[in-house]
Amino acid sequence: MKSGFFKQRYAELVVLTDSRAVKAWTVVLFAALLLAPMVLGPFLLAHVTVILFTLVGALGLTVLTGFTGLISLGHVGFLMLGAYAYAIGVTRLGLPPELALLASAGVPALFGLVVGVPSLRLHGLYLAITTLAFSHIVSAALLAGGKFTGAGRGITVLRPRMLGIDLSSDRAFYWFCLAMCVLAVLVTLNLRRSYVGRALVAIRDNDIAARTMGVNLVRYKLLAFLISAAITGVAGAMMAMYISIVSVESFPFLLSIEALAIIIVGGLGSVLGAVLGTVFIVSMPEVFAALTSGMGGRLADLMTTSAHEIKSVLYGLAIIAFLRFDPRGLRGIWHDIRHAWVYWPLRY
Amino acid sequence: MSVANATETPVLEVRNVSKRFGGVKAVNDVSLRVMPREIVSLIGPNGAGKTTTFNLISGVLPPSSGQIIYRGEDTAKLRSSDFARRGIGRTFQNLALFRHGTVVENLLVGRHVHFRYSVMEALAFWGRPRREEIEAREKVEKIIEFLEIEELRDKTVSQLAYGQQKRVELGRALACEPQLLLLDEIVAGMNREEKEDIARFTLDIRDEFGIAVLMIEHDMQVVMDLSDRVYVLDFGALIAQGTPAEVAADPMVLAAYLGEDAHA
Amino acid sequence: QQQGVTDTEIVVGDILPLTGPPALLGVAHNLGVKAAVAEVNAAGGINGRKVRLISEDDGYVPSRTVQGVRKLITSDKIFAFTSISGTAQAEAAMPVIKQAGIPAMAPITTYEGLYNPTIKNVFAVGYDMSNAVEELVSMMADRYPGKKWAVISQDDDYGENVRAGFERAAKAKKLQVVSTQVYKKGQADFSSEILKVKQSGAEALMAGGVLGENVAMTKELERIGHKIPVGVTYVSRVPASAKLMGPAGENVYTVDYVYLESSPQGKAFTEKLGKYLSAEEMPKVNRYSYTGYAAARALFEAMGKCGKALTWDCTNAELAKVKNLDTGVMTPISFSATNHLAAPKLLLLKADPAAVTYKAVQ
Amino acid sequence: MGYFVELVVSGLAIGAIYGLVAMSFAVIYKATGIVNFSQGELGMLTAYTSWSIATTLGAGGIATVLIAVVAGAVIGMLCERLIMRPMLGEPVLSVVLVTIGLAVVLRSIVTIGWGAAPHKFEVAGVDAVLDIGGMGMRVSQLGVIAMLAAALAGFWWFLKYSRFGVAMRAVAADENVARLMGISTARVQSVAWACASALAGLAGVFFAVIYGLSPTIYELGLKAFPATVLGGFDSVLGSGVSGLVIGVLENLVGGYLPSTLKEVAGFFLILVVLMVRPFGLFGEKRIERV
Amino acid sequence: MTSIPTAVADTPALAVHNIQVVYGGAIEAVRDVSLEVRAGQIVALLGSNGAGKSTVLKAVSGVLDAEDGEIDKGSIQLFGRAIEKDAAPEIVRQGMVQVPEGRRLFATLTVEDNLLAGAHLRSRSELAAAKEYVFKLFPRLVDKRSTVAGYLSGGEQQMVAIGRALMSAPKLLALDEPSLGLAPLVVAEIFNSIRQLRDQSGLTILLVEQNASRALAICDYAYIMENGRVVLDGTGEQLRRNADVREFYLGLSSKQGRTHMKDVKHYKRRKRWLS
Ligand SMILES: Nc1ncnc2c1ncn2[C@@H]1O[C@H](COP(=O)(O)OP(=O)(O)OP(=O)(O)O)[C@@H](O)[C@H]1O
Ligand SMILES: Nc1ncnc2c1ncn2[C@@H]1O[C@H](COP(=O)(O)OP(=O)(O)OP(=O)(O)O)[C@@H](O)[C@H]1O
Numbered sequence A: 001m002k003s004g005f006f007k008q009r010y011a012e013l014v015v016l017t018d019s020r021a022v023k024a025w026t027v028v029l030f031a032a033l034l035l036a037p038m039v040l041g042p043f044l045l046a047h048v049t050v051i052l053f054t055l056v057g058a059l060g061l062t063v064l065t066g067f068t069g070l071i072s073l074g075h076v077g078f079l080m081l082g083a084y085a086y087a088i089g090v091t092r093l094g095l096p097p098e099l100a101l102l103a104s105a106g107v108p109a110l111f112g113l114v115v116g117v118p119s120l121r122l123h124g125l126y127l128a129i130t131t132l133a134f135s136h137i138v139s140a141a142l143l144a145g146g147k148f149t150g151a152g153r154g155i156t157v158l159r160p161r162m163l164g165i166d167l168s169s170d171r172a173f174y175w176f177c178l179a180m181c182v183l184a185v186l187v188t189l190n191l192r193r194s195y196v197g198r199a200l201v202a203i204r205d206n207d208i209a210a211r212t213m214g215v216n217l218v219r220y221k222l223l224a225f226l227i228s229a230a231i232t233g234v235a236g237a238m239m240a241m242y243i244s245i246v247s248v249e250s251f252p253f254l255l256s257i258e259a260l261a262i263i264i265v266g267g268l269g270s271v272l273g274a275v276l277g278t279v280f281i282v283s284m285p286e287v288f289a290a291l292t293s294g295m296g297g298r299l300a301d302l303m304t305t306s307a308h309e310i311k312s313v314l315y316g317l318a319i320i321a322f323l324r325f326d327p328r329g330l331r332g333i334w335h336d337i338r339h340a341w342v343y344w345p346l347r348y
Numbered sequence B: 001m002s003v004a005n006a007t008e009t010p011v012l013e014v015r016n017v018s019k020r021f022g023g024v025k026a027v028n029d030v031s032l033r034v035m036p037r038e039i040v041s042l043i044g045p046n047g048a049g050k051t052t053t054f055n056l057i058s059g060v061l062p063p064s065s066g067q068i069i070y071r072g073e074d075t076a077k078l079r080s081s082d083f084a085r086r087g088i089g090r091t092f093q094n095l096a097l098f099r100h101g102t103v104v105e106n107l108l109v110g111r112h113v114h115f116r117y118s119v120m121e122a123l124a125f126w127g128r129p130r131r132e133e134i135e136a137r138e139k140v141e142k143i144i145e146f147l148e149i150e151e152l153r154d155k156t157v158s159q160l161a162y163g164q165q166k167r168v169e170l171g172r173a174l175a176c177e178p179q180l181l182l183l184d185e186i187v188a189g190m191n192r193e194e195k196e197d198i199a200r201f202t203l204d205i206r207d208e209f210g211i212a213v214l215m216i217e218h219d220m221q222v223v224m225d226l227s228d229r230v231y232v233l234d235f236g237a238l239i240a241q242g243t244p245a246e247v248a249a250d251p252m253v254l255a256a257y258l259g260e261d262a263h264a
Numbered sequence C: 001q002q003q004g005v006t007d008t009e010i011v012v013g014d015i016l017p018l019t020g021p022p023a024l025l026g027v028a029h030n031l032g033v034k035a036a037v038a039e040v041n042a043a044g045g046i047n048g049r050k051v052r053l054i055s056e057d058d059g060y061v062p063s064r065t066v067q068g069v070r071k072l073i074t075s076d077k078i079f080a081f082t083s084i085s086g087t088a089q090a091e092a093a094m095p096v097i098k099q100a101g102i103p104a105m106a107p108i109t110t111y112e113g114l115y116n117p118t119i120k121n122v123f124a125v126g127y128d129m130s131n132a133v134e135e136l137v138s139m140m141a142d143r144y145p146g147k148k149w150a151v152i153s154q155d156d157d158y159g160e161n162v163r164a165g166f167e168r169a170a171k172a173k174k175l176q177v178v179s180t181q182v183y184k185k186g187q188a189d190f191s192s193e194i195l196k197v198k199q200s201g202a203e204a205l206m207a208g209g210v211l212g213e214n215v216a217m218t219k220e221l222e223r224i225g226h227k228i229p230v231g232v233t234y235v236s237r238v239p240a241s242a243k244l245m246g247p248a249g250e251n252v253y254t255v256d257y258v259y260l261e262s263s264p265q266g267k268a269f270t271e272k273l274g275k276y277l278s279a280e281e282m283p284k285v286n287r288y289s290y291t292g293y294a295a296a297r298a299l300f301e302a303m304g305k306c307g308k309a310l311t312w313d314c315t316n317a318e319l320a321k322v323k324n325l326d327t328g329v330m331t332p333i334s335f336s337a338t339n340h341l342a343a344p345k346l347l348l349l350k351a352d353p354a355a356v357t358y359k360a361v362q
Numbered sequence D: 001m002g003y004f005v006e007l008v009v010s011g012l013a014i015g016a017i018y019g020l021v022a023m024s025f026a027v028i029y030k031a032t033g034i035v036n037f038s039q040g041e042l043g044m045l046t047a048y049t050s051w052s053i054a055t056t057l058g059a060g061g062i063a064t065v066l067i068a069v070v071a072g073a074v075i076g077m078l079c080e081r082l083i084m085r086p087m088l089g090e091p092v093l094s095v096v097l098v099t100i101g102l103a104v105v106l107r108s109i110v111t112i113g114w115g116a117a118p119h120k121f122e123v124a125g126v127d128a129v130l131d132i133g134g135m136g137m138r139v140s141q142l143g144v145i146a147m148l149a150a151a152l153a154g155f156w157w158f159l160k161y162s163r164f165g166v167a168m169r170a171v172a173a174d175e176n177v178a179r180l181m182g183i184s185t186a187r188v189q190s191v192a193w194a195c196a197s198a199l200a201g202l203a204g205v206f207f208a209v210i211y212g213l214s215p216t217i218y219e220l221g222l223k224a225f226p227a228t229v230l231g232g233f234d235s236v237l238g239s240g241v242s243g244l245v246i247g248v249l250e251n252l253v254g255g256y257l258p259s260t261l262k263e264v265a266g267f268f269l270i271l272v273v274l275m276v277r278p279f280g281l282f283g284e285k286r287i288e289r290v
Numbered sequence E: 001m002t003s004i005p006t007a008v009a010d011t012p013a014l015a016v017h018n019i020q021v022v023y024g025g026a027i028e029a030v031r032d033v034s035l036e037v038r039a040g041q042i043v044a045l046l047g048s049n050g051a052g053k054s055t056v057l058k059a060v061s062g063v064l065d066a067e068d069g070e071i072d073k074g075s076i077q078l079f080g081r082a083i084e085k086d087a088a089p090e091i092v093r094q095g096m097v098q099v100p101e102g103r104r105l106f107a108t109l110t111v112e113d114n115l116l117a118g119a120h121l122r123s124r125s126e127l128a129a130a131k132e133y134v135f136k137l138f139p140r141l142v143d144k145r146s147t148v149a150g151y152l153s154g155g156e157q158q159m160v161a162i163g164r165a166l167m168s169a170p171k172l173l174a175l176d177e178p179s180l181g182l183a184p185l186v187v188a189e190i191f192n193s194i195r196q197l198r199d200q201s202g203l204t205i206l207l208v209e210q211n212a213s214r215a216l217a218i219c220d221y222a223y224i225m226e227n228g229r230v231v232l233d234g235t236g237e238q239l240r241r242n243a244d245v246r247e248f249y250l251g252l253s254s255k256q257g258r259t260h261m262k263d264v265k266h267y268k269r270r271k272r273w274l275s
């Protein structure tokens, strides 16, 4: 816990964390993630890989919705653009994968600018619906794109060689995702503690006051869209490489909702929240699966063909229960636990 | 103390400015000026158009007609976010803090226009960004010390009491290092002792930082004791101006605003 | 020993949409597989080993299919796939399956990529949707010569297959096509499409919807009083569809390669299912149960031929040798080294509103 | 009858369904300031429940409508009481996410209870085609248009003359202060959910009668969402009317332009309208002053 | 409204016993505060920023839960009935209404609808008269009756906030800084009205106020809070004679009347109250 008052130098005030414990845990966690492929079986490794690229996408949304307060229901549009930019880049245009990966950030970013324009006039749900419209238009356009976009068929993409490293093995791909994910986490953390991030948060809390402080709303709202779309686009490319095919069907509207669910369950507007939310939402179905299979045949007999539906009821109820328990999300619970740990038994 | 000198250029000059909202003429042909190192008050009944005048000066709203000259520059061409860059800082009557941020973060947003590093550098947060952030923190800590809100530093502003939030607003406006400070009912909701604190801060702001202050206030003790000059608005129009004593004796001001027992 | 095989047990898996609306297909299919498993176990298992089935749900979302396939192969360690979910889903999963070399049946929807060129360990049962549509339109064109045609299809790969098949038939039979429309997946109301069909003067329609869409189209035709023959794909040939269409289904045709429930073979199969499935499960049975059963039977047949030393290579090889296997739910199926698509005979069917079902057309 | 008129009239029929659902979105938004993402699911669950009840009782057309309204209201109130009530006063986005969770649950409950296979919602006589000036319309289609008209009239009266209307808007504006004024937010929310769910339930039942009962009915929620935006989120009546507008627009686009444009037409209309009126056609402007 | 039976006239309208309020399970904003408001009295609650005045009002109106606060210890009786567990609407029904701090109008509603929302629990027939009353109290609002409240000036909003609370015809009115942001002339009127409300309608009033001189002038009894505790209490007259109150709340120095703001010494630090 912070012992805030006793700083020797101002430099200590701008570091990401001043807590030894946090630093130590970060190192441990990172080492564990690095070594994971040596320990985990292929299935769990794949699961962690999914968490990693989902987290990148969730961070993208965190910048837009969490920081800036611009609600997006069309996040999947950027994901799709990133995936297709990469796929079209490597298959149709013959770009080297490194360049295609850049394109998967660049193309959505450009579209982000375009989608951002309405945000200058629209607020809240009205903006949300334009982002939804955007994602519908993107998928309609991709479906109408004929051979170039693969229309309804989609495009098959193979795991590439990048910077001389072959990513086709699951382990190599995992490390690639880990690297991208760490990069995305650092970028969002840095963004948040810079004046840019503060400007975004200021817009969320009170846009008129932000303007009076000299925050150019046009510039920063567009910037939020741009950065968010770029990060999300990269997640799209990673997802494309993972499932090795991009097709419009792989990007249902539900993904936009799931992305929102991740950042809300985690705790809006924080990177830690995005991390916790991603782990929670991605893992929960697997946990339920493990639980139900743990109960074995008995349960299957009990519920016959409805077992899977019952699983999704539990999934929905879990989301509801968590938010009811602590509406601030997992991050709130996390802070409470830490708080209790530090202050117990002296409550006040 | 340097009282307005006729040859000096004014910090702010408002010329025949009007603002309409639909049918309502909230500000009607108002002219006023603020000289360097001056403390000027703007008073008037509720709904007279004082806050609206502030909104025009700080670029929150564009005037319907008239000119606003800030340090020799017509502000009509400025974007609303440029006003802070030029050195106009303000506080808000109804509190407009960034509710989810801590006090420090709010003050740092106040310094927004003083950062020079690029977005790309921000993402890396190494070298220049770090230096600038450290420097900003230093300045912000000084303001926190100046306003005596050290113990609130890391609190989320939505958890602060009303009067504490007002102080944070003042700090945020100061963080911008303005040349002209607009204070909208800053002492409202404070007790005598706290008002005295704010009065002291206001004088220091002018005397030590050389900032001109234009303030809206309903507390006559503060207005009378601090102002060099006073403007009085009623129904959007100026009805009186002059030294505090002159204004307080004006029968129109007494009737419209102060009432009979003006000498509280 | 190969993964998924012990002295007493063989574990097989399938991945299907078991939740949400596509569960209509997935659950039914799964029941067919279950029945086949129960049947083989009742007969003492495969060379003395009991078969156990693990079913994974993918909700019809390709990324979840990939994840599920990985789980079944690497975590549940199954020996073979009895079924892999829909087209895009199968396509997404194919690299993993190909790489693993695990025997996999693809009996739900098939597409060219599954069998052309042949993949050593992948075997498809059924029809490429485009071929089925081509057949259907050709047969209808023979029955109703000289008509002007319209086609309405979905905006995804399924719709693309419908369009491709339709175009091939139109070219071969020199049909005059007056209206081609594409609708967005999930659309419910087809009044403008059908009005446009009428406006264009079309006298026959290929309705490329899944289920509700086709019902909506035929009912719209009935409402505006435009009585023309309509072709639909077998995807929508589930018990409810004839009922949903009601009298509007008078002129609706389809083709299918599984036997009708009302046929003697169908009745025998229903009886068999009754033995192995519970009373709650029976109402969920539909044509997809037939496909699931058939594919599982073919797989078990091949596994049985391998004897005690059950391996992937052997199973793949034996599958390629399946000849005229009569599963009782469709005409006999065969694979060969160069042909991994078993395409049973297609039957032309016509909706029978009075009996609320489909009947075969001679 | 002209092609144009036929397109318009059949557009009205589907538009009326959108309109009912759009109104249900607006009712909850107006009363509590949140978007209920389970609106389509509430409609679907009501449709299934009504189907079970109606077929058991052998109910006719009017009885089915009554069943739908009552079943919808009860389901809405139950969901409110069990799921939404504890979330009173919590951050808006958390509450919205809870409705998404509720949607997942309801969707699965329907497939568990009734299976994924579609059913026919048979009500005597409503499938009949009436000849109206040479144009065929089903009784059920005319019925749903009438329902929308009735709902619009009812809500117009309710919002204009009932004190509850003001209470609803007060709760949406500031829940905590509303409580300080003696307004029971729980009751307001409960009534809003009952009304909204009854509206969505009506839409669901009519949809099921016209297009068949299947677990995809919930998509109606998503389809009607644009109508709510077009009308303005806080405008119950505007949303209802906008449903009709979108229904007709889609049909006209489908009838005269390449059919792929049909589905995005509504979205394009919204984009255009929002550029001119950022708060929808009939919505309230956002208050921006300091 | 005055008809409180004499038998129970002895029980105070509002009694707060030793309450402790905690925010977020950790921040203790009010410690061991007790106070009493007798029927027909005006009781003032004074104190510096952050002393916990608003928190006390929130506690008695039952809206702490919205800010993650809770009454940890102590009890509150309204007209002899324990209310510390009641929800806000229930407390309003018992006859106590609060004008919250910072106005908190329903920004999207018109002035008139704001007033109507305040009268939620009253019968339709009483509305017209109640509205008339408020408009008479604040003539400035007559022109603005169909203006959306969010666009009003600060002072106008304050008028609506007070008017809205009066619409419910409370037996006990809790005002959190009613004079905030009002022009001197209006402040004088408001305090007159408050006095009138007590004198003529027998309304009981709990008043949190920063304008100490006016508050002490009209109140029957007053409490002063510092740092979450009550540090001083007495009749208005007693407090006005207290030296500390004179210096810190009234700005009067013992010698020559009011101190000039400019003469405030830089080194002057807030005096800590003992006890
Ligand atoms: N954005 C706006 N739209 C419509 N009317 C407005 C707007 N802003 C202010 N007004 C009106 O203009 C008038 C002047 O408002 P303003 O806020 O400037 O008053 P003020 O002098 O600051 O009063 P107070 O002392 O009560 O704060 C008021 O009657 C108010 O209702
Ligand atoms: N929601 C909250 N969460 C945490 N702390 C809070 C919250 N609200 C108030 N506090 C703290 O409780 C203390 C008392 O606050 P309160 O608002 O009651 O003061 P007050 O006496 O009304 O001050 P003012 O005169 O400025 O309105 C303050 O220190 C404040 O920081």
Ligand SMILES: [Mg+2]
Binding pocket: B050, B051, B052, B093, E153, E154, E155
């Ligand atoms: Mg003002």
Ligand SMILES: [Mg+2]
Binding pocket: B161, B162, E053, E054, E055, E101
């Ligand atoms: Mg207070």
